[in-house]
Amino acid sequence: MESEPDRDALWALLNWQVELGATEAILDAPVSRFREEAVEPAPAAPEHLQTAEVPPMAAPVTDHVAEAKTAARGAEDLDALKQAMADYPHCELRLGARNLVFSDGNPAARIMILGEAPGRDEDLQGKPFVGRAGQLLDRMLGAIDLSRTASEPDASVYIANILPWRPPQNRDPKPDEIAMLMPFVERHVELAAPDFLVLMGNISCQACLGRKGITRLRGTWTEAVGRPALPMFHPAYLLRTPGAKREAWADLLELKARLMRQ
Numbered sequence: 001m002e003s004e005p006d007r008d009a010l011w012a013l014l015n016w017q018v019e020l021g022a023t024e025a026i027l028d029a030p031v032s033r034f035r036e037e038a039v040e041p042a043p044a045a046p047e048h049l050q051t052a053e054v055p056p057m058a059a060p061v062t063d064h065v066a067e068a069k070t071a072a073r074g075a076e077d078l079d080a081l082k083q084a085m086a087d088y089p090h091c092e093l094r095l096g097a098r099n100l101v102f103s104d105g106n107p108a109a110r111i112m113i114l115g116e117a118p119g120r121d122e123d124l125q126g127k128p129f130v131g132r133a134g135q136l137l138d139r140m141l142g143a144i145d146l147s148r149t150a151s152e153p154d155a156s157v158y159i160a161n162i163l164p165w166r167p168p169q170n171r172d173p174k175p176d177e178i179a180m181l182m183p184f185v186e187r188h189v190e191l192a193a194p195d196f197l198v199l200m201g202n203i204s205c206q207a208c209l210g211r212k213g214i215t216r217l218r219g220t221w222t223e224a225v226g227r228p229a230l231p232m233f234h235p236a237y238l239l240r241t242p243g244a245k246r247e248a249w250a251d252l253l254e255l256k257a258r259l260m261r262q
Contacts, residue, residue, distance in 0.1 A: 061176045064090040068180055072187035078107060081191060085164055085184050091177055093165035099126035100164045103188075105148035106156035110259060112194035113137075114185070116203035116234065117163035117173055128159045133235035140235065140248065144256040154259070158192055160185070162207045178207045189225040196258060197227050201234030219251045221258070230255055 071088055075081035082102045094100070101118040104127045113129075121131035129137050141147060141157060150156035163173050163181055185207065189197065199205050202212045208224035209231075211217065217231040232251045233244055 061179060064176075064180045065183065068183040072183040075187055075191070078103070078188075078191050081184065081187055085181075088180075088184070091165065091180050093163065093167055093177060096168055097165035098123050101126055101128050101161060101166070102164055103158065103160045104128050104130075105158040106150065106153065107158050107192050108153045109150075109156040109158040109192075110153050110195040111146065111157045111198060111255070112189060112192055112196070113157055113159045113198045113200060114189075114204045114208065115159065115161045116201045117161055117170075118166040119170055119236075120166070122161075123166040128161050129235070132239060136235040136239060140252055143249075144252050146256075158194060160188055160192075162204055173203055178203070182207055186225050189227065194227065195262065196255070197224055197229040198255065199224060199229050199231045201237065204234075205231050218247060219254065221254075228258070230258070 067090065068088060071084040072081065075084045082100070085102070086100050088094075097118070101122050105113075115128055118128065119131050119133070121134070122128055128134070138148065146155060146157050148157050148159060162178060162185055164184075167173055167177075197208070199208055202214045205214060205217055206212045208229065209217070209222060214231060214233060214237075218233055220231070222229050222231070230251065232255075233241075233248050238245055238248055
């Protein structure tokens with residue numbers, strides 16, 4: 001004797017077929033799903049009523065750079081420059097950052113260090129070089145009697161970055177981001193007026209010198225933003241490559257000697 005069909009099972013099977021798209025009952029005649037039915041096109045609007053849809057176009061990066069130059073030139077002091085950077089709307093990095101990382105140290109220092117971009121700790125605290133790399137930098141500076149907390153210009157440093165906002169996942173800054181923010185960097189250097197610049201890492205060299213390859217550039221004096229500049233390894237690189245600390249120590253000694261000569 002055949003058992004009665006399970007109504008719940010049949011109902012579940014039917015629902016499963018509906019979810020798969022089987023929403024029509026079986027027809028008396030087959031229907032080809034591969035042949036599209038002809039659809040009469042809608043009548044075209046009269047020519048004088050037709051309008052062309054033009055997608056909105058983003059302003060070119062050159063316009064953003066020009067606006068940055070205007071804003072930077074208008075800053076008469078460091079506080080005004082920081083506010084101008086905070087008000088600059090075109091760099092999207094600001095949307096994902098917690099804080100604008102402007103500077104740290106003594107603005108009257110003879111040495112200004114330009115890093116690359118904030119990391120996680122810098123973004124949280126709003127200061128450059130405060131993570132592990134910053135702790136190493138402080139030890140490096142202390143080895144040649146320099147400090148970001150010293151009050152005397154000869155014994156202190158002033159620190160800033162090429163970018164004031166942290167890139168997502170600590171990625172390298174993009175060329176258009178660097179281009180937009182370089183007018184602020186240049187004005188920052190003008191207002192701080194250091195005797196010497198230290199360019200820490202590839203990004204700083206790319207932004208200020210138009211060149212990369214820190215292993216070739218480090219240790220050789222050049223000129224950037226109208227001032228003598230010394231490219232050096234970034235402390236984050238030294239944490240990953242301890243063997244490069246010997247070259248970094250030689251660069252620190254060269255920096256100290258130049259400071260004492262002038």
